Amino acid sequence: xxxxxxxxxxxxxxxxxxxxxxxxxxxxxxxxxxxxxxxxxxxxxxxxxxxxxxxxxxxxxxxxxxxxxxxxxxxxxxxxxxxxxxxxxxxxxxxxxxxxxxxxxxxxxxxxxxxxxxxxxxxxxxxxxxxxxxxxxxxxxxxxxxxxxxxxxxxxxxxxxxxxxxxxxxxxxxxxxxxxxxxxxxxxxxxxxxxxxxxxxxxxxxxxxxxxxxxxxxxxxxxxxxxxxxxxxxxxxxxxxxxxxxxxxxxxxxxxxxxxxxxxxxxxxxxxxxxxxxxxxxxxxxxxxxxxxxxxxxxx
Numbered sequence: 001x002x003x004x005x006x007x008x009x010x011x012x013x014x015x016x017x018x019x020x021x022x023x024x025x026x027x028x029x030x031x032x033x034x035x036x037x038x039x040x041x042x043x044x045x046x047x048x049x050x051x052x053x054x055x056x057x058x059x060x061x062x063x064x065x066x067x068x069x070x071x072x073x074x075x076x077x078x079x080x081x082x083x084x085x086x087x088x089x090x091x092x093x094x095x096x097x098x099x100x101x102x103x104x105x106x107x108x109x110x111x112x113x114x115x116x117x118x119x120x121x122x123x124x125x126x127x128x129x130x131x132x133x134x135x136x137x138x139x140x141x142x143x144x145x146x147x148x149x150x151x152x153x154x155x156x157x158x159x160x161x162x163x164x165x166x167x168x169x170x171x172x173x174x175x176x177x178x179x180x181x182x183x184x185x186x187x188x189x190x191x192x193x194x195x196x197x198x199x200x201x202x203x204x205x206x207x208x209x210x211x212x213x214x215x216x217x218x219x220x221x222x223x224x225x226x227x228x229x230x231x232x233x234x235x236x237x238x239x240x241x242x243x244x245x246x247x248x249x250x251x252x253x254x255x256x257x258x259x260x261x262x263x264x265x266x267x268x269x270x271x272x273x274x275x276x277x278x279x280x281x282x283x284x285x286x287x288x289x290x291x292x293x294x295x296x297x298x299x300x
Contacts, residue, residue, distance in 0.1 A: 005137040012127040012139065015118075020126060024117035028067040033120075038064035040215050041110060044206050045157055051205060054165070062160055063107065067114040077142065078177070079113045079152040082159035108163060110156045118144045120219055146219055150206055151199075158198035162191065174199075 014023070027033055045062040068081070086108065091101035115126055123144065130139040155174070162172035173179065173191035186192050206212055217223040 012130040015127055024114050027117045027120055028114050043211055048202050048205055063109045065109045065111050068111050080156045081111045082156040083109045084163035108160045115144050116149045119146050154199045154203040157202050158195050
């Protein structure tokens with residue numbers, strides 16, 4: 001959408017007085033959309049952990065918890081939130097923490113602003129404070145493009161990563177919402193700088209993923225849902241990040257090319273085979289016994 005005043009006014013009429021929420025509410029409650037976002041966020045998170053050589057023992061995975069409306073994000077430009085309910089414990093030896101012995105419990109979750117769903121409906125801006133005067137039209141706008149969705153995911157996943165790996169009471173901060181002193185200076189500039197770098201790394205990784213273009217095409221209505229991340233449901237994190245060696249599908253095809261695998265035989269085949277083998281063995285023994293007996297009688 002460009003900045004043509006007539007188009008801006010038309011967009012504003014569709015969105016004003018909370019109408020934008022009426023437009024996006026059905027999408028925010030759509031289980032398929034929720035599932036696809038959860039899968040995509042999980043893939044990005046696991047791939048980034050792998051890129052950082054983070055052990056799979058660093059347990060919790062990430063979970064998408066849905067959308068929050070305007071009232072939940074009082075800051076107009078806030079587009080997401082990452083929540084950490086992690087608890088960390090260590091083994092100790094002689095009162096000292098054993099390096100590498102960390103274990104985690106709890107959860108990490110991400111919530112996105114419902115405003116971002118406007119891009120799924122083909123709207124790239126949220127128009128507010130529109131008015132007309134003698135000098136023309138005036139308005140405020142908030143970008144809600146697909147690229148803003150991806151940027152928000154990267155921003156929140158950077159928080160999730162900081163929550164997971166950093167020690168100390170304050171684990172994660174960012175430039176936009178980081179704590180500031182009375183002079184407006186960031187209290188934890190190093191963490192904020194780290195977060196900025198992590199966000200960029202995650203965003204760069206995301207757009208290189210093979211799943212990215214499929215997800216983008218679906219979000220923009222260019223592909224059907226059946227083509228989007230079809231193998232991501234019900235998979236655990238190690239399956240999601242498998243990038244080396246033969247994949248499960250390739251292994252299965254290889255087995256099929258070689259013939260029916262052992263785990264495909266019906267349950268009755270094994271016992272019948274054993275019984276048949278026993279009968280055959282008894283037949284051979286009986287035949288040998290008859291030969292010996294007949295030979296003996298011939299001699300007499």
